[in-house]
Amino acid sequence: MFSVHSLIKFIGTLSIAFILTLTQKESLAQEINDSSQLEWYSDFDKAKQEAGTEGKYVMLYFSGSDWCKPCIQLDKNILETVTFSEYARGNFVPVKLDFPKMKKNRLPKNSEIRNENLAEKYNPNGVFPLLVFVDNNEKMVGFTGFTDVSPQVYISLIDTIIH
Numbered sequence: 001m002f003s004v005h006s007l008i009k010f011i012g013t014l015s016i017a018f019i020l021t022l023t024q025k026e027s028l029a030q031e032i033n034d035s036s037q038l039e040w041y042s043d044f045d046k047a048k049q050e051a052g053t054e055g056k057y058v059m060l061y062f063s064g065s066d067w068c069k070p071c072i073q074l075d076k077n078i079l080e081t082v083t084f085s086e087y088a089r090g091n092f093v094p095v096k097l098d099f100p101k102m103k104k105n106r107l108p109k110n111s112e113i114r115n116e117n118l119a120e121k122y123n124p125n126g127v128f129p130l131l132v133f134v135d136n137n138e139k140m141v142g143f144t145g146f147t148d149v150s151p152q153v154y155i156s157l158i159d160t161i162i163h
Contacts, residue, residue, distance in 0.1 A: 037085055038079070038084070038088050038089065038094055040094050040095065041095045042095065042096065042111060042114075043095075043114075044058070044060070044095055044114070047094075048093075048134075048136055051092070051135075051136050052136035056091055056092055057091065057092050057141060057162065058092065058093050058094075058095060058134045058135075059088065059092035059095065059131055059132070059133055059134075060118065060122055060123075060130075060131070060132040061096045061097060061129065061130075061131055062097050062119060062123045062127070062128055062131075062132070063075070063096060063097065063099065063128065064098070064099050064100065064128045064129075065098050065100050065105065066101060066102045066105045067100070067101045068128045070128070070129055070145070070146040071128055071129040071146070073146060073148065074146040077148070077151075078151050078154050081151045083151040083152060084154065084155065092133070097118055097119065098115065099115060099119075099128070122140060122143075127145060129145055130143060131144050131145070133158075133161065133162050141162055144158060
């Protein structure tokens with residue numbers, strides 16, 4: 001049998017545990033849905049020019065946003081996080097090259113052609129998702145796909161690839 005004092009203490013402990021759980025979930029939601037998300041270029045030439053000016057690589061992201069499950073996972077679990085966005089902003093000029101299949105998600109024809117031309121050069125085997133790192137002379141310095149790891153581990157993987 002619980003005393004009133006023990007019961008109050010137990011309820012207090014449960015309340016603290018509940019609040020901590022909510023705080024952790026809120027923190028994760030902020031990590032994923034923060035408004036400071038990465039701005040993606042669609043124009044490779046502009047991205048290349050900025051990368052040259054800032055001494056960064058261009059990061060080409062070949063994605064099938066409406067059909068490629070690993071692409072969707074990569075977006076949600078890594079690329080859309082604050083951790084990755086902050087890292088990428090300091091190291092890359094990101095270019096998203098999307099290849100949607102659904103009619104409602106179709107890109108303008110000039111964007112489709114531009115993406116296809118870059119895919120011929122940097123992703124001739126049609127691998128999705130694929131991140132390709134290019135210097136300002138358009139030379140590929142490395143690439144990676146989706147690995148189900150934390151953003152921090154993924155960043156370490158990229159650092160290993162490009163250095």
